Amino acid sequence: VTAKDSIYPRLPLLAQHVAVSYRGWQIKRTHLGPGFAERLCAAEERTYWSAERLAEFRDERLRAVVAHAAATVPYYRELFRAEGLDPAGVRSLEDLAAALPTLTKQTVQERGAEFRSEAVPAKELVIRGTGGTTGAGLRFATTLGGQQEHEAVQWRFRRWHGIQRGMWCAWFSGQLTVDPERSKPPFWRYNVPGRQVFVSLHHLRLELLGDFVDLLRRRRIPWIHGAPSAIGLLAGHLLDRGEELGYRPVAVTLAAESLLPWQAELIERGFGIRPRQRWVMTEAVAGASECEEGRLHVDDDFAAVEFLPLGDGTYRVVGTNLTNPATPLLRYELNDIVTLDPAGCTCGRGGRTLASVDGRLEDYLVLSDGTLIGAQLVMYRGVTNVAGAQVLQSVPGEVILRVIRGKGYTDADTEALLGSMRRRFGDRLAVTLEFVDSLPREGSGKVRMVVTTLPEGRLERAAALR
Numbered sequence: 001v002t003a004k005d006s007i008y009p010r011l012p013l014l015a016q017h018v019a020v021s022y023r024g025w026q027i028k029r030t031h032l033g034p035g036f037a038e039r040l041c042a043a044e045e046r047t048y049w050s051a052e053r054l055a056e057f058r059d060e061r062l063r064a065v066v067a068h069a070a071a072t073v074p075y076y077r078e079l080f081r082a083e084g085l086d087p088a089g090v091r092s093l094e095d096l097a098a099a100l101p102t103l104t105k106q107t108v109q110e111r112g113a114e115f116r117s118e119a120v121p122a123k124e125l126v127i128r129g130t131g132g133t134t135g136a137g138l139r140f141a142t143t144l145g146g147q148q149e150h151e152a153v154q155w156r157f158r159r160w161h162g163i164q165r166g167m168w169c170a171w172f173s174g175q176l177t178v179d180p181e182r183s184k185p186p187f188w189r190y191n192v193p194g195r196q197v198f199v200s201l202h203h204l205r206l207e208l209l210g211d212f213v214d215l216l217r218r219r220r221i222p223w224i225h226g227a228p229s230a231i232g233l234l235a236g237h238l239l240d241r242g243e244e245l246g247y248r249p250v251a252v253t254l255a256a257e258s259l260l261p262w263q264a265e266l267i268e269r270g271f272g273i274r275p276r277q278r279w280v281m282t283e284a285v286a287g288a289s290e291c292e293e294g295r296l297h298v299d300d301d302f303a304a305v306e307f308l309p310l311g312d313g314t315y316r317v318v319g320t321n322l323t324n325p326a327t328p329l330l331r332y333e334l335n336d337i338v339t340l341d342p343a344g345c346t347c348g349r350g351g352r353t354l355a356s357v358d359g360r361l362e363d364y365l366v367l368s369d370g371t372l373i374g375a376q377l378v379m380y381r382g383v384t385n386v387a388g389a390q391v392l393q394s395v396p397g398e399v400i401l402r403v404i405r406g407k408g409y410t411d412a413d414t415e416a417l418l419g420s421m422r423r424r425f426g427d428r429l430a431v432t433l434e435f436v437d438s439l440p441r442e443g444s445g446k447v448r449m450v451v452t453t454l455p456e457g458r459l460e461r462a463a464a465l466r
């Protein structure tokens with residue numbers, strides 16, 4: 001269900017539940033369908049492998065990906081030829097790092113078709129889109145097998161924390177399943193086959209937080225999932241009122257944004273359970289999963305991840321996907337900055353551990369009615385000709401959207417950008433578009449998606465809810 005579906009927003013409530021359920025049923029019989037159980041089982045068998053065994057498994061996958069890319073992907077065929085490289089010479093992640101330059105998202109955006117393998121038939125392609133933290137979206141192809149590998153590692157993580165398939169989840173989502181202008185509950189839609197309640201992040205304004213708490217209490221939904229900025233608001237609401245949730249969820253899982261220590265603490269106090277996070281991105285070039293001991297383990301069997309030192313104790317991330325034969329991405333640059341955890345972990349899992357991932361620490365946008373919008377919602381889905389974007393706010397309900405136009409940018413992209421903001425925020429946000437050649441970077445080299453001078457929009461403000 002996407003904003004592009006023109007019929008969906010006009011459907012009556014029950015029909016919207018049915019439409020969301022139908023989509024859930026499709027996903028259940030494809031991504032989680034035949035073949036998935038075997039992949040999950042294989043992924044779980046690797047859970048306690050030693051670092052050496054994981055690295056060997058990763059490099060074996062990597063050799064196959066490199067050979068496949070050099071033989072069937074036009075971009076890589078040309079790159080290996082131009083550099084005079086023999087793909088068979090790449091035996092390990094170290095070899096790959098020495099042989100190839102890194103790859104930017106911009107290159108993949110501009111030369112998308114050249115990254116598609118000729119060996120995967122068109123009928124087997126599954127098209128995925130990403131928003132991306134600098135506002136630059138990307139559309140690329142994967143396969144059903146690739147999707148299942150992705151889901152297998154997700155489910156492995158969930159099962160570490162007591163979540164079972166078929167368990168109901170309150171999924172706080174930026175998808176437009178509920179009209180953002182709707183002012184009366186329900187602000188959620190049911191995916192019955194997938195056991196999900198899609199809760200609309202667009203309605204997470206302070207005066208409606210009680211409605212969301214009521215939903216959780218009434219249904220005693222065992223698994224709560226969302227971005228820290230959203231789940232943190234709910235936890236703050238409970239603590240603010242001196243209320244308890246009234247039941248103990250099985251798990252609270254977080255994704256899509258960095259998790260700050262005080263946010264984790266706030267959520268734990270609000271919900272009575274420690275939240276668990278997984279670092280994940282649609283391109284599947286890296287991943288890390290929190291274990292029962294609270295440490296982030298790099299999913300070394302899933303992607304070939306490199307951490308390149310920045311000289312100040314932090315690392316930037318370059319990753320190679322190992323599970324997508326349709327669009328292999330070798331040494332793809334991410335916007336995230338990580339710190340490593342040399343102490344390792346006592347849980348018995350091998351592989352590397354991270355102390356923190358700081359990629360998506362973002363402030364909130366403030367709409368004219370006071371709604372706080374997490375940066376997750378400011379992603380511009382479906383807009384692919386934008387090389388970068390940033391939102392500036394100094395007045396509630398008004399923003400300046402700065403855009404770097406990519407190759408092939410046209411008026412249609414402007415319309416898509418403004419249309420996506422209009423559909424989401426309506427009259428509650430006035431958007432002025434400004435084209436620029438570059439965006440200011442932080443000290444760490446990252447571009448913030450949201451830059452605000454409003455105190456109520458600062459991420460740290462949520463701490464004050466305590």
Ligand SMILES: [Zn+2]
Nearest residue numbers: 291295345347
């Ligand atoms: Zn651990």
